[in-house]
Amino acid sequence: MKIIKSLITTIILGAVFFSGSAFAYNAGNTDDRCIAPKFKTFSPPEKTKDTPVPEVEPEAEVGFTVSGTADPTTIRAVAKDQPLKLDIIDRKSYYQVKARLPAVLNGKYVRIHLKVKAQKGECITKDGWLIKVKKADEVATEAAPATEE
Numbered sequence: 124m125k126i127i128k129s130l131i132t133t134i135i136l137g138a139v140f141f142s143g144s145a146f147a148y149n150a151g152n153t154d155d156r157c158i159a160p161k162f163k164t165f166s167p168p169e170k171t172k173d174t175p176v177p178e179v180e181p182e183a184e185v186g187f188t189v190s191g192t193a194d195p196t197t198i199r200a201v202a203k204d205q206p207l208k209l210d211i212i213d214r215k216s217y218y219q220v221k222a223r224l225p226a227v228l229n230g231k232y233v234r235i236h237l238k239v240k241a242q243k244g245e246c247i248t249k250d251g252w253l254i255k256v257k258k259a260d261e262v263a264t265e266a267a268p269a270t271e272e
Contacts, residue, residue: 157244160193162237163217169252178255181229185254186221189239193218193248197240202233230258 166186167177179185185207189198195218200207207222224233236251 157241157246158192159246160239160241160248161190162187162239162248162250163190164188165252167254176232176253176255178257179224181256181259182224182226183256184221184223185235186219187237188214189218189220191216191218192241192243193239194242197238199238201236201238203228203231207235224256228256231256 164187166184167179170176189195195211195213198209198211198218198220200209200220200222202224205225205227207224210221212219212221232253232255234251234253236249238247238249240247
């Protein structure tokens, strides 16, 4: 009797452990696996713990790269509710993206929000970084040397 109870317990435990792996296999959806795209190489670079927020000139060019798993038609960049016009270059294994900041962002802190969808599946990746746009007055003052009389 003790052997039968032990055998039944072993069978039940085995069924519990192995049933999870049996249900995990889905032969119909092996090609629909989604690989989420990644954003990298921000220009100007992202702020880190030990560095200040990067400053750029008004209407400066910003850029980033997106992994090749992204659908290039879905790459979006928005700065302070202003959609950026993107120049996307296919580099085979990744996409290089450049954009020029709008003039209305003069003298403000700006977070550039990025969004892209994967080529396969429904993965959506969001990212972004913070920059500071100098005022046009500050740029003109820095460019013109002070003359003493």
